[in-house]
Amino acid sequence: MPSKTSWFSKEIAFQNLRTVGWVGFVYLAGLLFAVPLKIIMLATDDNQYFVRFENLFSFNADLQWFLTCVIPVLLSIFLFRYLQVKNASDLIHSLPIKRTRIFNQYLIMGILMLIIPVVLTGITLLILHSVMDVTDYYSLKDVLYWLLDTIITDLLIFMSGVLVAMITGLSAVQGGLTYVLLLFPAGIGVLISYNLKFLLTGFPYDYFTDKSFDKISPISQALNFPNMKSPMSVIEIIIYLILAVVFYFGSIMIYKKRKLEAVSQAIAFSQLRPVFKYSMTFCFMLLGGFYFGGFQGGFFWIIFGYIIGSLIGYLIAEMILHKTWRVLTRLKGYVIYAVIFAVVFGLFQFDITGYEKRVPKVANIESVYLNNHPRGKKFFEEPQNIELVRNLHEKIIGSQGTAGKTSKYGDPLFFVYKLKNGDKVMREYRLQDKDRYIAYLKPLYESNEYKQAHYKLLSVNVDMVDKITISTNGRVTRSVSFVDPKDIIAAISNLKDDIENETYEDMTFEHGADSNVEILLKNDKRMHLDFKPSYSNLKKWLKAKGQLKNAVVNANDISSAIVIRKNNHSSYKTSLTNKAWIKKMLNKGQALKVTNKDKIEMCLDNFSWGSVKSRYDVVFNYKNGNMDSGIFDGKHTPAFVEQYFNGK
Amino acid sequence: MIEVKNVSKTLDNMDVLTNVNFAVKRGSIYGLLGSNGAGKTTLLKLVTGILLQDEGDILISHQSVFENPPVKNRIVFIADTLYYFPQYTVKQMANFYRSVYSTWDEKRYEKLKDVFEIDESKKVQKFSKGMQRQVAFWLSFSAMPEILVLDEPIDGLDPVMRRKIKNLIVQDVADRGMTVLISSHNLREIEDICDHIGILHKGEMILEKDLDDLKSDIHKIQVAFKGKTPENLFGNLRVLYKEERGSVLLCIVAGDQEMLTEHFTRSNPVIYDMLPLTLEEIFIYEMGDAGYAIKNILV
Numbered sequence: 001m002p003s004k005t006s007w008f009s010k011e012i013a014f015q016n017l018r019t020v021g022w023v024g025f026v027y028l029a030g031l032l033f034a035v036p037l038k039i040i041m042l043a044t045d046d047n048q049y050f051v052r053f054e055n056l057f058s059f060n061a062d063l064q065w066f067l068t069c070v071i072p073v074l075l076s077i078f079l080f081r082y083l084q085v086k087n088a089s090d091l092i093h094s095l096p097i098k099r100t101r102i103f104n105q106y107l108i109m110g111i112l113m114l115i116i117p118v119v120l121t122g123i124t125l126l127i128l129h130s131v132m133d134v135t136d137y138y139s140l141k142d143v144l145y146w147l148l149d150t151i152i153t154d155l156l157i158f159m160s161g162v163l164v165a166m167i168t169g170l171s172a173v174q175g176g177l178t179y180v181l182l183l184f185p186a187g188i189g190v191l192i193s194y195n196l197k198f199l200l201t202g203f204p205y206d207y208f209t210d211k212s213f214d215k216i217s218p219i220s221q222a223l224n225f226p227n228m229k230s231p232m233s234v235i236e237i238i239i240y241l242i243l244a245v246v247f248y249f250g251s252i253m254i255y256k257k258r259k260l261e262a263v264s265q266a267i268a269f270s271q272l273r274p275v276f277k278y279s280m281t282f283c284f285m286l287l288g289g290f291y292f293g294g295f296q297g298g299f300f301w302i303i304f305g306y307i308i309g310s311l312i313g314y315l316i317a318e319m320i321l322h323k324t325w326r327v328l329t330r331l332k333g334y335v336i337y338a339v340i341f342a343v344v345f346g347l348f349q350f351d352i353t354g355y356e357k358r359v360p361k362v363a364n365i366e367s368v369y370l371n372n373h374p375r376g377k378k379f380f381e382e383p384q385n386i387e388l389v390r391n392l393h394e395k396i397i398g399s400q401g402t403a404g405k406t407s408k409y410g411d412p413l414f415f416v417y418k419l420k421n422g423d424k425v426m427r428e429y430r431l432q433d434k435d436r437y438i439a440y441l442k443p444l445y446e447s448n449e450y451k452q453a454h455y456k457l458l459s460v461n462v463d464m465v466d467k468i469t470i471s472t473n474g475r476v477t478r479s480v481s482f483v484d485p486k487d488i489i490a491a492i493s494n495l496k497d498d499i500e501n502e503t504y505e506d507m508t509f510e511h512g513a514d515s516n517v518e519i520l521l522k523n524d525k526r527m528h529l530d531f532k533p534s535y536s537n538l539k540k541w542l543k544a545k546g547q548l549k550n551a552v553v554n555a556n557d558i559s560s561a562i563v564i565r566k567n568n569h570s571s572y573k574t575s576l577t578n579k580a581w582i583k584k585m586l587n588k589g590q591a592l593k594v595t596n597k598d599k600i601e602m603c604l605d606n607f608s609w610g611s612v613k614s615r616y617d618v619v620f621n622y623k624n625g626n627m628d629s630g631i632f633d634g635k636h637t638p639a640f641v642e643q644y645f646n647g648k
Numbered sequence: 649m650i651e652v653k654n655v656s657k658t659l660d661n662m663d664v665l666t667n668v669n670f671a672v673k674r675g676s677i678y679g680l681l682g683s684n685g686a687g688k689t690t691l692l693k694l695v696t697g698i699l700l701q702d703e704g705d706i707l708i709s710h711q712s713v714f715e716n717p718p719v720k721n722r723i724v725f726i727a728d729t730l731y732y733f734p735q736y737t738v739k740q741m742a743n744f745y746r747s748v749y750s751t752w753d754e755k756r757y758e759k760l761k762d763v764f765e766i767d768e769s770k771k772v773q774k775f776s777k778g779m780q781r782q783v784a785f786w787l788s789f790s791a792m793p794e795i796l797v798l799d800e801p802i803d804g805l806d807p808v809m810r811r812k813i814k815n816l817i818v819q820d821v822a823d824r825g826m827t828v829l830i831s832s833h834n835l836r837e838i839e840d841i842c843d844h845i846g847i848l849h850k851g852e853m854i855l856e857k858d859l860d861d862l863k864s865d866i867h868k869i870q871v872a873f874k875g876k877t878p879e880n881l882f883g884n885l886r887v888l889y890k891e892e893r894g895s896v897l898l899c900i901v902a903g904d905q906e907m908l909t910e911h912f913t914r915s916n917p918v919i920y921d922m923l924p925l926t927l928e929e930i931f932i933y934e935m936g937d938a939g940y941a942i943k944n945i946l947v
Contacts, residue, residue, distance in 0.1 A: 095748050
């Protein structure tokens, strides 16, 4: 009877359809609701503002993401439920059918249940495209991409669920572990890099997170679909497919070895139970470090986080494995784990690999990047600058104590060395006292190479400039524009001179209310830079043209400035612009009212909007009734202010 | 037909079966007795190829049963707790079994409909426990297995239905040489249909017997002598039990009936009686100390 031995049994197919068919129907309904219906609603609503949709994932993006994450996992749970229910498992496996055959048939039914709703929705979209004017919303190519990406992502998530189904004996654990598996690569990447930050001085954590771990998990990646022009690259599709195939063969292999008596065990393979237990312990340890290190900081809190986290992880794993609350008597494994990791942390503290002390040799360095953010593209190539960066790096390594490792405050500084052999060495530091390194930073920031790299204006040809607009930045709005080529030449050349003369101190001073210079180029591109108080050439030229008053906020805009001395650098319980409070401070002699125009000008040139620790706050009362507040940092406190308060 | 050789199985680090050996001949009904936790269900699941033994061999007609569909096609297993697909009617379950077992006999199925008198268009999961068990027998008999494996099958059936099912089993064994392996914790439930009995105790097969041999082979004897009981009265006889009540000696001895009578009358007893022995008494005496340990399961 050949029909009996063929791999596909109609009755099993019916059985699958009866038990999990509803998942397919829910999926179809969800997709139809999310995409074609939404498009019909948009296309037939005349009052609708035009909204640009990047692709078909952008329609009801949240719902689509939800369906993609939930439906395949749900399907894998219900489809392979027979493995997790003792009676069903016994019945199915007593039948004269090989496990591989059951598996393949169930799997194919599952895949059909995923693909058919997607394809039907795709067909609906194609029909819609031919009968309605929906070209604003999508093209036929979009439909193709949508079909492909949805199916591929669904397949990978589904296969992950299937793989986990083979490993576990409980449906609930299957669901949980599937998401753990799917999120694991991204999650563990973030956790490890975050924790290495605590353990290794100089570990470039922000560099890694900026590279985004999103891509390595289908769930987080799918979240990005709605904003991407072509969601999945060919390489990604190939990787997903390879993974799905690997999971397929892995599942079959595991299924063949699976002992059916493991039904209703959290982990069906006893060899995997310790792996599960200690993975949980490890991940929760990192999570504990992440939480307490990130929100509290400090050596004690990080160690506390590790201990509490690992203990919780260990206990949860034990509870799941033994299916009981009473696990406090099983702490032997935890003690062993704790001892091993105490040793590992010790090794990190002693920097066994020399990671913290490593600075590449000059001879090996091709170029080097240094900045307070990791995303820049400009590298130092001149030998004396490379040397300076190296020296700075060595100085930082030499002077960082253990406190530096765990600090979450401080000025960030990124080093990226490109080596001649193609390797990269990356480091990140949070400097508590950046001024200590001024001897290295100053020549670097003031070097021509740095300025050329960071000020695009320096490489702009004056002929390319169409228009210059300088606008104020503060509680008054004014601007002045220049279109006359003569003016443009003069302005640009003054600005270039100012930039070339700009010192490190000027560059790092975060002045409040810098006016904005916008340079419009002939190719319609715009450049923006700050008009800093130190740009004296430009200031002089503007003054000569009689336009300075229009380009910057000046003393004529201000009726008075109030400088308030802080007590013990403490923060106030009230807003700085609380007039009654200011009055009280004036009466107490804690504040100074400035009405002299030159002094107001001094205040305007030297205040900043930072939140740096400062001894003085300043409040500006504008003539138009507005108020503004800022601070004087140590180096920029006007002399008359110090004099006044010191005299008291 | 069924050969179980040196089979051991560990579940969750517990030895459930240790070095179990037994064989079931074609056309015989083998009763597997044991208390709860003795390992009966595990043994049956090994025989039906659901579980895989850690050690030893399980052969059906000299072929291994695990993951071997042609062999499994000849076996039907009725578990102690039954499973039916959700929402399935008897008819749909029958369709499923028909598609799975190549030996399915539709005529038999139709015929058995009259025996069980169950509405085949009703959902099986809605039936009572006893009805569900009848459905299991209905489907199983329709699949015409060469080997029927039953785990505690009589539970939940009323006496009439018990009789009916026992008759069906016996009939299939007689008509087409079906082999039956049946487990129970209660000897009385199955002693009327089994021809062989094996007793499983704490994972070990402590006794295996042909029931007819057993009954004719062990005897309870009462003897009394004038004066002292002769020395060396028993000679080479295998004595399972003896007890003196005054001058009367009560003993349980293995051996052929005529041989025993001749042996004892040779010593000129004043009283000589051969008394009937119940099956459970036989087991208990046969097994000595272990027998007392499992006394409860034999009632």
